[in-house]
Amino acid sequence: xxxQSLVESAPATTDGxxxxxxxxxxxxxxxxxxxxGRFKALADPVRLRLFSKIASYGPGEACVCDIDDVGVxxxxxxxxxxxxxxxxxxxxxxxxxxxxxxxxPGAMAAMSAVLATDVxx
Amino acid sequence: xxxQSLVESAPATTDGxxxxxxxxxxxxxxxxxxxxGRFKALADPVRLRLFSKIASYGPGEACVCDIDDVGVxxxxxxxxxxxxxxxxxxxxxxxxxxxxxxxxPGAMAAMSAVLATDVxx
DNA sequence: CTCCTGATTCGACAATCATCTATGCACAGC
DNA sequence: GCTGTGCATAGATGATTGTCGAATCAGGAG
Numbered sequence: 001x002x003x004q005s006l007v008e009s010a011p012a013t014t015d016g017x018x019x020x021x022x023x024x025x026x027x028x029x030x031x032x033x034x035x036x037g038r039f040k041a042l043a044d045p046v047r048l049r050l051f052s053k054i055a056s057y058g059p060g061e062a063c064v065c066d067i068d069d070v071g072v073x074x075x076x077x078x079x080x081x082x083x084x085x086x087x088x089x090x091x092x093x094x095x096x097x098x099x100x101x102x103x104x105p106g107a108m109a110a111m112s113a114v115l116a117t118d119v120x121x
Numbered sequence: 122x123x124x125q126s127l128v129e130s131a132p133a134t135t136d137g138x139x140x141x142x143x144x145x146x147x148x149x150x151x152x153x154x155x156x157x158g159r160f161k162a163l164a165d166p167v168r169l170r171l172f173s174k175i176a177s178y179g180p181g182e183a184c185v186c187d188i189d190d191v192g193v194x195x196x197x198x199x200x201x202x203x204x205x206x207x208x209x210x211x212x213x214x215x216x217x218x219x220x221x222x223x224x225x226p227g228a229m230a231a232m233s234a235v236l237a238t239d240v241x242x
Numbered sequence: 243c244t245c246c247t248g249a250t251t252c253g254a255c256a257a258t259c260a261t262c263t264a265t266g267c268a269c270a271g272c
Numbered sequence: 273g274c275t276g277t278g279c280a281t282a283g284a285t286g287a288t289t290g291t292c293g294a295a296t297c298a299g300g301a302g
Contacts, residue, residue: 022229027173029192032166039169043161044290045153052148064249071150076291078250097248097299108143108236115233165260185279197261199280218269218278 021116038111041087046070047080054090054101061102142237159232162208167191168201175211175222182223 019031027035042048049070054062067077081101084090089107093100140152148156163169170191175183188198202222205211210228214221 022169022173023176023224025173026177027170029166029170032169032173036164036166036169039160040164043157043164045150045157046290048143048153048157048160049148049150052143052146052153055144056147072290073292074249075251075293079290082250094249094298099249103144109238112233112236112238115229115236117230117233167260193260194262195279196263196281200260203280215268215279220279 018110019114021114023117035111035114038087038089038107041083041089042111044080044083046072046076047084050077050080051084051089051103055103055108061100063098063100065098139231140235142235144238156232156235159208159210159228162204162210165201165204167193167197168205171198171201172205172210172224176224176229182221184219184221186219 018034019027042051050067053067057066064077064081068074070077072080081090081092084101085092088104090101090103093102139155140148163172171188174188178187185198185202189195191198193201202211202213205222206213209225211222211224214223
């Protein structure tokens with residue numbers, strides 16, 4: 001089989017929330033572990049720019065071929081995109097020659113909710 | 122003078138926002154650098170638990186003496202608290218024997234806003 | 243089939259980081 | 273003054289990470 005699947009480890013919660021806001025209650029150890037993984041995925045300037053590029057691209061989809069001005073080599077871009085995939089923040093789909101990336105619905109909102117200070121719900 | 126000041130490098134924006142949401146526009150390089158620093162501060166399970174402990178402690182203040190069950194040694198806790206200070210997420214104040222930590226007002230909200238998907242403002 | 247191009251993976255390297263033990267500073271009480 | 277406790281710092285070390293060049297895989301075109 002091909003080992004170039006573009007589908008990663010399928011993190012536990014790809015779209016839903018995980019835990020109450022940080023100001024609400026003390027974080028459980030396993031929740032902290034999971035959340036840290038997501039924050040770590042955004043804890044790099046290159047990945048942040050890639051993620052922002054994808055998220056702000058019209059309907060939330062961007063071709064890898066459009067990404068070339070982040071200051072690192074193309075293999076490095078691919079490496080960072082993989083990290084974002086493994087964190088469950090983006091998904092990749094190959095259509096013909098090119099690969100298109102889009103943000104996982106709800107992933108950003110979940111992280112935003114954890115950091116929220118004015119609890120609405 | 123004492124080199125144990127508890128006051129760190131005074132990050133640029135300790136309370137305000139920095140940039141539009143990631144879905145809004147592509148992140149600028151220097152903004153990405155700055156934001157990545159903040160995400161990196163939360164990209165560790167221990168720091169997340171410390172931060173959550175401080176943030177959820179009544180009026181948002183916690184004594185270091187209350188922190189002892191995160192699974193790492195006391196110097197390591199101090200090291201992580203320093204990282205949180207340097208990232209502008211918490212501030213420390215010595216009152217007599219103990220040191221009290223509190224979250225920087227607006228720091229969480231700013232990060233949450235960057236990740237927001239439903240732009241209210 | 244044979245090229246050619248786009249994208250991922252591999253292997254290696256330097257740099258950063260999380261953790262520890264040992265030490266030093268700040269304050270309270272004697 | 274001295275002593276004890278709380279917290280921060282210093283130095284060292286093993287692990288993780290960001291980066292690259294080279295090689296490999298996937299598809300389209302001739």
